[in-house]
Amino acid sequence: MTHEQLIFIWFLLIAVLWIGFFFLEGFDFGVAMLYPVIGKDPTERRVMINTVGPTWDGNEVWLITAGGAMFAAFPGWYATLFSGLYLPLLLVLLGLIARGVAFEYRALMPDDNWRDTFDWSATIGSLIVSLVLGIAFANMWRGMPVAGDPPHLTQGLLELFHPFGLLGGALTVTLFIVHGAVFLCLKTADSVREKANRAVKMLGPIAVALLAAFIVIGNIAYPASNNPYLGSGAGVAMWVTGAISVAALGYAIVMHSESGNQARENQAFIGTGLSILMLFVTIFIKMYGTLGFVSADDSFNMNVAASTPYTLRVMSIAALIFVPIVLAYSAWSYYIFRKRISTKNMPAATNAPVSATSGY
Amino acid sequence: MDAQVLARWQFGITTVYHFFFVPVTLGTAWLVAVMETRWLRTKDVQWLRMTKFFAKLFLINFAAGVVTGIVQEFQFGMNWSEYSRFFGDIFGAPLALEALVAFFLESTFIGIWIFGWDRLSGPVHNLMIYLTALGGTISAVFILAANAFMQNPAGATYNNGRAELVDFSMLFTNPFFIAAFSHQIPAALMVSGGLLAGVAGWKLAKVAKEAPEGTVHPDAGIWRKTAKMGAYVLLVASIAVMGSGHYQAQVGAKFQPMKLAASEGLLDTQTAAGFAIVGIYTQERDAEGITRVTEVFSWEVPYVLSVLAFNDPNAEVQGINDLTEQYLTDGHRAWDGSRNQLQEEFSSELAQLSVDPVPNVMVSFWSFRMMMGLGFVSMGIALLILWFTRKGGTPPTNNLWKYTMGTLPFFPLIANSFGWILTEMGRQPWIIYGVLPTWTANSPNVGAASVLTSMIAYTLVYGIIAVVVLKLFFTYIAKGLPDVSPPKVRTDDDAPLSFAY
Numbered sequence: 001m002t003h004e005q006l007i008f009i010w011f012l013l014i015a016v017l018w019i020g021f022f023f024l025e026g027f028d029f030g031v032a033m034l035y036p037v038i039g040k041d042p043t044e045r046r047v048m049i050n051t052v053g054p055t056w057d058g059n060e061v062w063l064i065t066a067g068g069a070m071f072a073a074f075p076g077w078y079a080t081l082f083s084g085l086y087l088p089l090l091l092v093l094l095g096l097i098a099r100g101v102a103f104e105y106r107a108l109m110p111d112d113n114w115r116d117t118f119d120w121s122a123t124i125g126s127l128i129v130s131l132v133l134g135i136a137f138a139n140m141w142r143g144m145p146v147a148g149d150p151p152h153l154t155q156g157l158l159e160l161f162h163p164f165g166l167l168g169g170a171l172t173v174t175l176f177i178v179h180g181a182v183f184l185c186l187k188t189a190d191s192v193r194e195k196a197n198r199a200v201k202m203l204g205p206i207a208v209a210l211l212a213a214f215i216v217i218g219n220i221a222y223p224a225s226n227n228p229y230l231g232s233g234a235g236v237a238m239w240v241t242g243a244i245s246v247a248a249l250g251y252a253i254v255m256h257s258e259s260g261n262q263a264r265e266n267q268a269f270i271g272t273g274l275s276i277l278m279l280f281v282t283i284f285i286k287m288y289g290t291l292g293f294v295s296a297d298d299s300f301n302m303n304v305a306a307s308t309p310y311t312l313r314v315m316s317i318a319a320l321i322f323v324p325i326v327l328a329y330s331a332w333s334y335y336i337f338r339k340r341i342s343t344k345n346m347p348a349a350t351n352a353p354v355s356a357t358s359g360y
Numbered sequence: 361m362d363a364q365v366l367a368r369w370q371f372g373i374t375t376v377y378h379f380f381f382v383p384v385t386l387g388t389a390w391l392v393a394v395m396e397t398r399w400l401r402t403k404d405v406q407w408l409r410m411t412k413f414f415a416k417l418f419l420i421n422f423a424a425g426v427v428t429g430i431v432q433e434f435q436f437g438m439n440w441s442e443y444s445r446f447f448g449d450i451f452g453a454p455l456a457l458e459a460l461v462a463f464f465l466e467s468t469f470i471g472i473w474i475f476g477w478d479r480l481s482g483p484v485h486n487l488m489i490y491l492t493a494l495g496g497t498i499s500a501v502f503i504l505a506a507n508a509f510m511q512n513p514a515g516a517t518y519n520n521g522r523a524e525l526v527d528f529s530m531l532f533t534n535p536f537f538i539a540a541f542s543h544q545i546p547a548a549l550m551v552s553g554g555l556l557a558g559v560a561g562w563k564l565a566k567v568a569k570e571a572p573e574g575t576v577h578p579d580a581g582i583w584r585k586t587a588k589m590g591a592y593v594l595l596v597a598s599i600a601v602m603g604s605g606h607y608q609a610q611v612g613a614k615f616q617p618m619k620l621a622a623s624e625g626l627l628d629t630q631t632a633a634g635f636a637i638v639g640i641y642t643q644e645r646d647a648e649g650i651t652r653v654t655e656v657f658s659w660e661v662p663y664v665l666s667v668l669a670f671n672d673p674n675a676e677v678q679g680i681n682d683l684t685e686q687y688l689t690d691g692h693r694a695w696d697g698s699r700n701q702l703q704e705e706f707s708s709e710l711a712q713l714s715v716d717p718v719p720n721v722m723v724s725f726w727s728f729r730m731m732m733g734l735g736f737v738s739m740g741i742a743l744l745i746l747w748f749t750r751k752g753g754t755p756p757t758n759n760l761w762k763y764t765m766g767t768l769p770f771f772p773l774i775a776n777s778f779g780w781i782l783t784e785m786g787r788q789p790w791i792i793y794g795v796l797p798t799w800t801a802n803s804p805n806v807g808a809a810s811v812l813t814s815m816i817a818y819t820l821v822y823g824i825i826a827v828v829v830l831k832l833f834f835t836y837i838a839k840g841l842p843d844v845s846p847p848k849v850r851t852d853d854d855a856p857l858s859f860a861y
Contacts, residue, residue, distance in 0.1 A: 046860060046861070049860075049861050050857070050860045050861055053471070053474075053475060053860065053861045054471040054472060054474065054475040054476075055468075055471055056471075057426065057467035057468075057470065057471055058464060058467040058468040058471060060426075060430075060467070061459060061463045061464045061467050061468075063430075064430060064433050064459045064463055065456065065459040065460050065463070065464070067433050067434055067437075067459075068433060068452065068455045068456035068457075068458065068459040068460070069456045069459075069460075070437075070452075071436065071437065071444060071448055071451075071452035071455055071456060072448070072452030072453045072455065072456035072457075073452070073456075075444050075445050075447075075448020075449060075452055076445055076448075078436075078437040078444055078448060078452070079437055079441035079442070079444040079445040079448065079803075080441065081437070082434060082436075082437025082438045082441065082444075083437060083438055083439070083441035083803035083805055083806050084805065086438050086439075086803070086806045086810050086814070087810060087813070087814075089434060089438055090438075090813070090814045090817060093430060093431050093434060094817060094821060096427065096430050097427040097428070097430070097431075097821055097825075098821075100423065100426055100427035100430070101423055101424065101427055101825060101828070103423070103861055104419055104420065104422075104423035104861070105420070105423065105828060105832065106861055107860070107861045108420070108832050108835075108836075109832075109835070150441070150442060150445055150804075152441075152804070152805040153805065307448065307449040307452065307453075307525075308449050308524045308525060310524075310525055310526070310528075311449050311450070311452075311453055311524075311525045311528075314453060314525075314528045315453055315456065315457075318457055318460065318461070319460070322460050322461055323460070326460065326464045326465075326468075329464075329465075329468055329469075330464070330468055333468050333469075333471060333472050336472060336476060336479050336480070337475065337479070339853055340853075341857070342854075344854045344856075345853075345854070345855070345856055345857050345860070346856060346857070346860055347856045347857060347858075347859070347860055348856060
């Protein structure tokens with residue numbers, strides 16, 4: 001394979017990893033952001049937490065792998081982006097820490113304050129990560145200026161909070177909340193399931209509006225034609241993928257089911273999943289070649305940022321072997337915990353650290 | 361302070377902190393897996409209780425390790441962008457593979473294990489924690505291979521203004537990788553063995569005291585077995601640690617003679633070099649910006665250093681002064697005057713930079729001795745535990761025993777920290793040994809204010825995590841063995857789960 005082909009494949013793979021992360025961890029974030037809405041009752045909140053309990057950590061590895069893959073395949077991208085977005089990424093890391101400790105520690109002390117503190121920590125952490133990554137990807141759609149050798153971001157921190165950036169942040173937060181609510185509809189029973197369906201109905205239209213605005217403004221204000229690496233078809237493609245994203249989200253909202261119809265809930269989850277997929281496909285199309293940057297003399301692009309063909313080939317072989325294995329056992333873990341859970345399933349001694357029924 | 365120095369401090373703080381949790385995770389996963397196997401084999405519910413007791417401690421530790429580990433994956437790009445750009449073609453691959461091959465394995469199967477008691481049959485459930493442990497150990501393979509490249513950049517060439525990979529397999533045949541892996545895995549087991557032995561040794565004394573006169577506490581037996589298990593693991597692992605440590609010193613003497621000289625306070629090249637048990641050294645930069653080291657005091661045992669470094673009491677060991685002169689005239693060289701491909705190809709560019717080749721001698725010297733000393737102390741305590749528990753014996757229930765047991769896990773743990781402080785501080789001034797100095801590699805566009813902000817934020821958050829982790833550890837150790845009923849695979853969807861957060 002030529003270097004160009006390898007670079008294309010790795011750009012694609014990194015897009016897949018980010019999309020996988022947003023699809024999977026998107027509902028984890030959404031569930032945590034919904035604690036204050038759906039989970040006011042402690043037992044119901046506990047049900048919510050335990051829908052993602054067994055799998056959230058594996059979902060987060062998609063992000064770690066995306067970061068690692070950027071480092072390995074495009075060291076220049078990793079270096080310029082991560083140092084350029086230093087403070088926003090710091091917020092992401094602090095958010096991930098805040099929510100990461102919450103799962104394991106919340107139930108370990110028989111104390112309401114302790115538990116509520118960690119649940120808020122999960123909610124706020126998830127909100128920060130969703131918001132900042134949304135702002136960041138909106139800016140990558142827009143294109144961030146780089147210059148110099150080595151190439152570095154030349155815009156200030158405040159420039160990230162351009163209205164389109166803020167729209168992106170608001171969008172990811174709302175979209176993940178709806179995705180999380182749809183996920184809860186699928187994974188819970190009784191009261192939590194009803195409340196989750198109601199949340200989809202209430203918040204869904206807002207998400208559709210934000211998504212539609214984001215796609216339309218993005219495609220008009222920062223169209224594919226800005227990107228020298230894209231052919232003439234890309235503009236159409238971005239409109240099409242964007243439109244599918246909006247339509248899929250609309251479909252998910254229509255499919256929500258207060259009467260608890262499993263088939264409709266399945267469709268709704270496919271809808272929000274497809275919507276997230278297509279949103280980020282649209283953004284990654286725009287980032288092709290430029291990696292989400294604008295360099296006046298084209299001194300920085302994916303070819304400059306890429307690793308050698310040899311490294312990319314080694315990595316490709318590893319990915320070819322391990323990605324299917326990872327997908328297989330991840331799917332198995334979801335299969336094991338496929339059953340809906342409800343307040344009835346919560347072990348009796350809610351907060352007791354040690355009891356016969358809660359195991360350890 | 362300038363941004364580069366702050367970035368180094370931040371990397372040091374966050375990495376040392378993260379590494380408090382890593383050895384515990386690496387070793388304890390295997391030990392908990394073995395405990396569960398012992399339960400399945402013996403059908404003795406006491407082993408199930410012990411499995412769940414240590415699983416709790418393991419998971420408290422694991423969560424802290426996971427969240428502090430995320431920072432590490434991003435920090436290279438955020439704070440060390442020029443390092444990432446220059447060496448990413450080589451260094452990025454093991455990091456990406458660590459995530460793909462190891463982290464997915466570890467994170468997915470630990471989730472299944474925690475929640476799967478009532479969903480999987482006994483042996484399959486047990487397999488889940490073995491796979492988790494395997495994931496941890498594989499992650500050590502990749503990250504140590506990446507680090508070995510920083511110590512001895514084998515398998516790379518200088519091309520297109522950066523280092524490029526020429527042979528992926530050389531990341532794993534690098535003698536520094538072989539030395540570090542064979543040193544780190546048993547070193548982690550020393551920590552976990554210390555954790556088991558310390559906790560169980562204390563609990564054994566405590567329950568023995570609680571039991572009415574003339575009776576035996578029902579849990580005394582299992583605490584004794586666990587204390588012995590931990591002590592044996594620590595002792596057997598320590599033999600492996602000493603063997604691989606000796607190998608590591610020999611590799612260091614060959615390829616990083618300056619680090620070895622600094623860690624031994626050896627100023628002048630000597631045959632039949634002695635090993636300084638204690639020493640005090642001062643260092644300062646001369647007018648040319650080169651560090652000059654003076655010995656204030658040292659107490660040496662003859663021949664030992666030559667044996668340590670070359671297995672020969674009369675071998676010549678290179679000293680700091682001679683190595684400095686050699687660096688200034690001829691650049692970095694291994695003990696036999698050789699350089700590897702990348703060091704050779706980059707040497708003319710490197711000659712343009714004025715590099716002071718001497719690391720901090722006191723830090724290198726004392727972290728080496730702290731590492732060994734703490735390791736030996738933990739071995740002594742493990743022997744003491746075996747002595748007191750022989751033939752069903754019970755240790756004394758006084759405060760001295762309590763504090764000895766309470767501190768036991770920290771001896772090998774802090775020894776791990778000092779080992780890495782030696783490895784990384786002794787590597788200075790190089791970020792990649794003999795190729796690029798650290799001060800060229802940080803992110804030029806991340807200013808001191810930004811680094812200071814993040815450093816304060818990490819320190820605060822990590823401080824809170826430390827308080828929470830210690831509080832939870834003490835609480836759960838105090839609670840002792842949980843009551844359990846052997847899990848059954850669920851048949852009723854409405855029944856309570858075996859475990860929920």
